Amino acid sequence: MTERIEHRLRDAFAAGADLVHAETLRSTDRVPRSRPRLRKFLLPAPILAALAVVLVVSFAALAGFGAPPPVGTEESGPRYLLTAGNNGLAIRDALNGRITDRVTMPPAPQGITRGLPGGYLLTGTGQGTTFYVAQSVTSLKTMVTTTWFYRLRADSRGKLAELTRDVIAPVVGESVSSIAITNDGTRLAYSIDGKVCGKDKTLRFCPGAQLVVVDLPGGTPTRTWTTNANGNIWSLSWAADRRRLAFAVTSEVRVLDTAAPGETLKNSHTVVRDASTSTAVAISPDGRTILVGGASSPRGGESQRYSIGEYSVPDGKRIRAIFSGEHSGNTAAQWTLIRYDSTGRHLLVKGNFQPLSRLDGDRTTVLIRPKTPDAPQQELLAVW
Amino acid sequence: MEDPPPEFPPMERPPGDVAIAELFKAHRLGLVRFAFLLVGDQETAEDIVQDAFAAVHHRWSRLADHDQLLPYLRTVVLNGCRAVHRRRVIARRWFGVEREVPFWSAEVQALLGETQREVFAAVRDLSRRQREAVVLRYYLDLSEADTAAVMGISRGTVKSTVSRALRKLAEKLEENR
Numbered sequence: 001m002t003e004r005i006e007h008r009l010r011d012a013f014a015a016g017a018d019l020v021h022a023e024t025l026r027s028t029d030r031v032p033r034s035r036p037r038l039r040k041f042l043l044p045a046p047i048l049a050a051l052a053v054v055l056v057v058s059f060a061a062l063a064g065f066g067a068p069p070p071v072g073t074e075e076s077g078p079r080y081l082l083t084a085g086n087n088g089l090a091i092r093d094a095l096n097g098r099i100t101d102r103v104t105m106p107p108a109p110q111g112i113t114r115g116l117p118g119g120y121l122l123t124g125t126g127q128g129t130t131f132y133v134a135q136s137v138t139s140l141k142t143m144v145t146t147t148w149f150y151r152l153r154a155d156s157r158g159k160l161a162e163l164t165r166d167v168i169a170p171v172v173g174e175s176v177s178s179i180a181i182t183n184d185g186t187r188l189a190y191s192i193d194g195k196v197c198g199k200d201k202t203l204r205f206c207p208g209a210q211l212v213v214v215d216l217p218g219g220t221p222t223r224t225w226t227t228n229a230n231g232n233i234w235s236l237s238w239a240a241d242r243r244r245l246a247f248a249v250t251s252e253v254r255v256l257d258t259a260a261p262g263e264t265l266k267n268s269h270t271v272v273r274d275a276s277t278s279t280a281v282a283i284s285p286d287g288r289t290i291l292v293g294g295a296s297s298p299r300g301g302e303s304q305r306y307s308i309g310e311y312s313v314p315d316g317k318r319i320r321a322i323f324s325g326e327h328s329g330n331t332a333a334q335w336t337l338i339r340y341d342s343t344g345r346h347l348l349v350k351g352n353f354q355p356l357s358r359l360d361g362d363r364t365t366v367l368i369r370p371k372t373p374d375a376p377q378q379e380l381l382a383v384w
Numbered sequence: 385m386e387d388p389p390p391e392f393p394p395m396e397r398p399p400g401d402v403a404i405a406e407l408f409k410a411h412r413l414g415l416v417r418f419a420f421l422l423v424g425d426q427e428t429a430e431d432i433v434q435d436a437f438a439a440v441h442h443r444w445s446r447l448a449d450h451d452q453l454l455p456y457l458r459t460v461v462l463n464g465c466r467a468v469h470r471r472r473v474i475a476r477r478w479f480g481v482e483r484e485v486p487f488w489s490a491e492v493q494a495l496l497g498e499t500q501r502e503v504f505a506a507v508r509d510l511s512r513r514q515r516e517a518v519v520l521r522y523y524l525d526l527s528e529a530d531t532a533a534v535m536g537i538s539r540g541t542v543k544s545t546v547s548r549a550l551r552k553l554a555e556k557l558e559e560n561r
Contacts, residue, residue, distance in 0.1 A: 005554050006522060012503035013523035015496055017417035020426055025416060129427075156427060343475075 026156060077346035077360065078128025080154045081384040083368075084120040091154050094128055094384055097356065097367030100158025105150070106165055111137040123181045123188075123236075124383035126285075126342030129154050130185055131383055132167065136175045147176040149188070168214050177209075180236035180245070183285065183342040187222075187242050189213045189258075191233035209233050211247065211265065213258055223258060227265040235280050239287030240342070244313075246271075246283035246290055253281050253292050255313055271316045280335040285344040288313055291322065293335025293351065306333040306351060323349065323359060341384055348382055356382050404441055407453055412437075415461050421519050422465040432464035458524070458534045462516060469512060506556040513537075514549035521546055 081094045082103075089103035105118070113119025113136065121134040131154075136147040148170050153162035171192065179190045194208035209232050211225045227233065231250040238245055245256045249265065253272040260267060272292050275281070279293040290313055295306040307324035311317065339348040347359040356368040368380065412433060419429035439460050440453060496504070507515055513535075520531040521542075528546075532539045 001554055001558070002550055005550050005557065008499065008503050008557065009507075009518055009522040009553070012496075012500040012507075013421060013519065015500045016421055016504065017523060019496075020413070020417045020420050020429070022413050024426065025413065026430055 024155075024161075077341050077343070077358070078124075078126065078384040079156075080128040080158045081348065081367075081382050082122055082124060082131040082133075082152065082154075083356070084118065084122055084133075084381040085379065088118065089120065089133070089152075091152075091158050091160060092367070093158060094358065094367075095365075101154070101160050103152060103160055103163070105133070105135070105163075108135055108137050108148070109139065109146075111139045113137055120381065121176060121179050122381045122383040123179045124339075125181055125185050126183050126340060126384060128341070128384045130181075132179060132181050132188060134176050134179045134190065138175070144172060145175045147171040147190075149179075149190075167216065171212075177232045178234040178236045178247070180238050182238045182242045183240050184242065186216055187213055187238070188216055189236050189238065189245055191236060191247065193232045194227075209249070211236075211245075211256070213245070225256070225263055225265050225268075233265075235282075235338075237282045237339070239283050240285035241287055244283065244287045246281055248275060248279065248281050251275055253290060253311075255283065255287075255290070269313070271311055271313055273316075280338040280349075282338040282340050282347075283313070284340060285342060289319065291338050291340075291347075293338055293349075295333035295335075304328070304333045306335070306353065308335070308338060308349065322347075323364075325354070336380075337382060339383060346384075348384055350380060350382065356380055403453070404437060407440075407457070408437055411454060411457065415457060418458065418519070418524060419461050419465055421523055422462070422516065423468050428468055432461055432468065435464055436460040455530065455533055458520075459536065462534055465516075466512070502557060503553075506553050509556065510549050510552060514545055514552070517542055517545045518549050518553075 076095065078094050080091050080100065083090050083092055087102075089105060090099045091101045091103065092099050108118075119136045121136070122131060124131045131152045133150045133152060134147050135150070136145055138145040148165065149168050151162065151164045151167045152160060155161035168188065171190070174193045177191045177193050179188065181188050190212055192210040192212065194210075209227050211227070211233055212221050213223045214220065215222050227249060233247050233249045235248045236245060237247075243257060243259050245258050247254060247256070247268075251274055252270050253275050254265070254268040254270050256265065256268040271290055275292050275294065281293070282291045284290065290311050291308050292311060293306070293308050295304050305324060305326055307321045309321050310319045312319055333351060333353050335349070335351045335354075337348065337350045340346070341348075345360070348356070349359060350356045355366050355370060357364050357366045367382075415433045415436065416426070416429045419432045420426055423429055423432070436457050440457060507518065510518070516535060517531060520526050520534055521528075526534065528539050528542045531546075532542045535542065537545075
């Protein structure tokens with residue numbers, strides 16, 4: 001028996017090690033060298049340390065901000081993000097929004113796509129290297145919608161390193177509204193629209209939207225839930241425990257324990273009851289709080305206040321506003337995406353009035369600006 | 385006309401640089417693969433190996449035996465992998481992120497056969513020391529003595545650690561049959 005185990009170990013380790021190919025190693029034209037050593041000073045260490053603190057604080061105060069952390073560290077957040085816009089999919093530097101690579105997707109059949117050109121939905125593991133894309137196309141002949149699922153991976157230079165299609169079997173029937181992948185890439189959730197009822201003025205979603213979770217690799221649906229709510233399920237996001245799944249349906253923000261028994265979403269826990277429709281939500285990796293985008297119009301005013309509120313998941317209490325601003329104009333302010341990275345320290349946000357931006361603590365960095373201040377916001381999806 | 389200035393002979397590279405360059409060319413891939421099996425992602429494994437070579441370069445003049453650099457490198461790489469695991473444990477504990485860090489990402493697992501995935505899942509459940517010992521013994525095919533040298537433990541401890549690991553793996557893998 002020991003021999004059999006030893007043989008299996010050797011076989012598995014060899015196969016695992018072979019996944020690292022010489023050509024995928026980072027190119028180096030020089031052997032790594034040690035960093036230069038600092039000269040020893042004569043001052044004792046505690047005084048040196050105190051001086052160092054004074055110098056750093058003084059510089060930070062003069063400069064008004066700290067130096068940016070090295071790219072790719074946990075402090076700087078994910079390295080890259082994937083965007084889908086009018087010009088297709090692109091991998092971008094997560095610090096400045098610059099395109100590092102354009103992604104050419106396999107051609108999809110002709111048909112009607114919802115939302116962005118291409119009918120894309122995006123999700124990422126929150127680490128800036130692995131992304132999943134769903135593409136829904138409704139056939140003009142049969143009016144049946146098919147959704148294909150792809151996995152994309154960016155290498156350390158932000159170039160497309162992998163594009164795998166059919167990571168799960170295509171979904172045929174109704175459109176997929178939202179997708180979310182766990183931080184470790186092992187579970188994919190997606191929501192399917194309910195059927196559309198009525199026509200003209202009575203056109204609406206009827207009960208029957210579904211939420212599906214599949215385990216990867218493999219892709220066989222693990223669990224499915226339905227809802228009687230008249231609306232679709234959107235803005236899916238996972239907590240890091242791979243168990244709690246947050247989403248929005250009608251005007252409610254809910255969290256579902258995907259390990260609990262039940263086949264309907266009535267078992268999900270409602271965190272916020274009166275969220276504005278079509279807003280964006282995101283559960284924190286630790287699952288304790290949830291961000292909900294909101295907007296309000298003070299009476300008599302022309303401007304709208306928009307904010308991202310943080311709510312406690314267990315009791316739904318609003319903890320604080322982590323972002324707020326004002327918008328004047330006739331268009332209703334609306335958040336289109338709010339996404340945590342895998343550490344929960346960095347946020348990606350966008351609204352129809354807020355260009356794609358990242359929030360790192362108190363710092364907000366706009367990643368993609370409109371061409372002119374008055375130009376309308378480009379319709380854009382982004383994940384990291 | 386003045387005589388042209390004398391040509392100086394080309395500077396010889398320090399012997400340490402030459403030896404390390406040879407080692408780097410010959411063993412970098414193998415060491416990255418070794419680290420990959422312990423930490424589960426290639427980028428981290430490459431960082432660990434880069435740091436290991438930089439450390440050897442830094443300590444070159446103090447190393448006693450320049451012919452035994454490969455075992456020394458393996459030890460440095462192993463220590464680097466241990467540091468990564470410690471950081472992951474701290475991140476889980478202090479930042480309240482309750483998640484299993486997979487031994488492998490889902491996409492890597494997808495490239496392995498089912499029986500191989502079973503083995504990795506079982507190896508993931510071993511203790512850190514047991515995992516290191518089986519990788520050194522059954523991937524690098526090191527002897528008990530060489531494994532002990534890399535891990536910094538006695539030969540007897542390697543023997544008992546591997547034996548316990550195999551027993552645990554057998555229980556796990558046999559029950560899946």
